[in-house]
Amino acid sequence: MRNQRRKVLLLGFATALLLGTAVYFRLWSIDSSFTSDDREILRKQFERANMEAMDESAEWRMKYDGEADKTRQCQEELSKLELDATSYRHVQDQLLSLQLIKQLEVKGALANASERLSALRKDNLGLQKQVETTTQNCNCDRTTTQH
Numbered sequence: 001m002r003n004q005r006r007k008v009l010l011l012g013f014a015t016a017l018l019l020g021t022a023v024y025f026r027l028w029s030i031d032s033s034f035t036s037d038d039r040e041i042l043r044k045q046f047e048r049a050n051m052e053a054m055d056e057s058a059e060w061r062m063k064y065d066g067e068a069d070k071t072r073q074c075q076e077e078l079s080k081l082e083l084d085a086t087s088y089r090h091v092q093d094q095l096l097s098l099q100l101i102k103q104l105e106v107k108g109a110l111a112n113a114s115e116r117l118s119a120l121r122k123d124n125l126g127l128q129k130q131v132e133t134t135t136q137n138c139n140c141d142r143t144t145t146q147h
Helices: 002-033 036-146
Strands: none
């Protein structure tokens, strides 16, 4: 099993070596057919293609930078709006708390006022009874002094 595996591996390496050698000789034979003018033309074409690729890369980079700036600005505006919304909610909560406190104070004042009113009514009734008693005593004194 190991022996067979080694043979397969050795055969694969040998095939790769033969194919690599064939490709090398093919490239060498193509290269020898080029003249110096052909090489110069290829070099210029390569330089032109390289410059076009660099220009396109720079163009895409500028587009990316522009979109990144827009995204950053939108993110800043969103953060500002979120902060404004948070502060608005905070102020709204404070206002609601103040309104509740005021309502409780008014209810407390009304409760105190109604208790005081009922106490004053009781006092008034007591005073009215005293006035009636006093007037009756006075009337009795007048009637007794007139007889």
